[in-house]
Amino acid sequence: MKKQIPIYFVLVSGIVMVIQYFVPSEESEWLFTYANDWVIVIGIFALALGIWALLKTEFKKLKKPKEAFYAGTVLFGYFIMVLTGLKREWREAGTLHMDLFDNILIPIQATIFALLAFYVASAAYRAFRARTVLATILLLTAFIVMLRLIPLGPFSAINQTVVSWILAVPNMAAKRAITMGVGLGAIATCIKIILGIERTYLGHD
């Protein structure tokens, strides 16, 4: 019962939504619209679980002397945003809540990702070596694409044309093959889930 009913529900709802795609009627559109809207409502409750899990972990860490300061930092950041955003109108541009967002979240998150520029330079230096034919092809292509942003005088136009061709033909062909493979995999997984062959979403008893 605890596992069978969900599996049957997935089977029936999955098949109904596939058939719905081919049925152009008002009732079909109504079913499509509200089935999807109900998924959003369920999802809103599910997302709250993540916040609860974070808070539970950080409150536990408060009891450990070595981690207490950092757990306190997380909780301080959390509650200051909650308190400053208690009313809907307190969350508009120019309010304290948005000033904290603009001057804490944006700079830190942007800078964490800015570190990647240094790592990509280091990776290019250490790993980008023409060891094999395949590595050489990869290296040369990356080289040509990167030259795009360096003014080369009369060669800039030629380089731009070559890069446009690389992106529009061989790169496009390669990525299309990958997309088709991934698409087939996604369809196969969806069908396996609908037919009850794939049941990992049920979890364990």
Next chain:
Amino acid sequence: MTTAELWWNTLAAILTLCVFSFLIKDNPFYKFAERLVAGVAAGFWTMLLYHTNFYDKVVLTMQKQQWAYIIPILLGLGMWTRFSKNYSWISRYSIAFYIGISTGVSVTVYMYTAIFKQISATIIPFDSVTGVLIIIGVLCSLFYFFFSKAHTGAFGLVSKIGIYTLMIGFGAGFGLTVMGRVALLVQRVIFMRDYFVALFGG
């Protein structure tokens, strides 16, 4: 820049430098910034979820007496039993609803977008050199991913053309990745420059 903006930008600049200090080595300043952003992000998202999602889709629907929405609300509350040892089976009904609807919808659109449209776009421009090269590139790359047969003989040659095509694709991707990553750094440098100009230059 007003005095208030300068103070806020000072906070942003200090936090930026805290994160950059990680390049030397992991240190308490970086850890502090990392934990602070986790808390601020979670707090921001909590209030966003409450005000614009929970209120609009749950509270408002009940105020409008759209009683049918009680079903997804109950299913949503059922999700909260996920971490209970005795009652976690209730969350399976909620997950089954979500999974059933989304997989059913996905099958048809993935078939159209990832297969039909891609196949038709590959074979339609057959009358040009570029079109022929695209067909060869796509077919050879697809052949490369077929590992049920050894890549020898004629099949091996086709797979080789496929892997060369894939390498060109990955090389192009790397070249664009470098641009993307450097852009992230440049934005922070421009911010720090503007901050110091405002601080010392007026």
Next chain:
Amino acid sequence: MTFWEKLMNLDRRWIYLSIAIVVVIPAIFSFKVPVATTPEVKKIFNFVDKMEPGDYFYLGIDYDPSALAELDPMTYAILNHAFSKDLKIVIGCLSQFGVGMAETRLAEIGAKYGKKSGMDYCFLGYRPYPAICILTMGVDFRVTFPLDYYGVPLDSLPVMQGIKNLMDVKGVIDITAGNVADFWITYGNGRFGFPLALGITGVMSADYYQYLQSGQIFGLIPGIKGAAEYEALSGFETTGMESIPYQTLSHAVILLFIIISNIGYFATRARKGR
């Protein structure tokens, strides 16, 4: 250890220092680098430019602060361009932190042109589960977003009169850094067939030329260079064009590193071969 072996095993912090020095140079000595426009960016520019005052389009601001550097210039340029032409915009966010940035940009740029929320643009706000949201927006905005971000019912907004769903706008421009782009193509254009264009990060852009060729998207703004191209076309310059000199120097240094590393590799290999 020979000179080349030492060079091949260089401490990575020297590389970091080189990059750090190089990106500071244009901050002190500014210079301009010309940017050649590409057809894929021009198509999006023409789409916005050819619309008449009062025409509608949907703008998706679906990115987090982590992608702000590349995508914010696109948002600024497109919003400036659209508001200067008195176009009506429906703006939505399918990325949780995008809504904070979108609100600030809209308030700033809207105020510059005297545009008001509810009259000239509608800011829908954020919803989770992008794929499902796109599907429901394709049928009725009011199902997904009964209220706008400021808590005003969509039915009472003058700007939303006669606009029921994504088929009622001229097209969709989505600016995103994650898999939301795939969702717009698969669930949006795939299901409803409306014209779709994307503004995406450089990291992702190589993967989307296939959709441009197949016609699933009509235009593409790839990364910071694409943003700079749009700025050059529209005349609304912000950090996009400003970033290009920094990019030029950084790319030159990274290419130099690659050349040095390969010379060292071949020199070491030749020495070991002897």
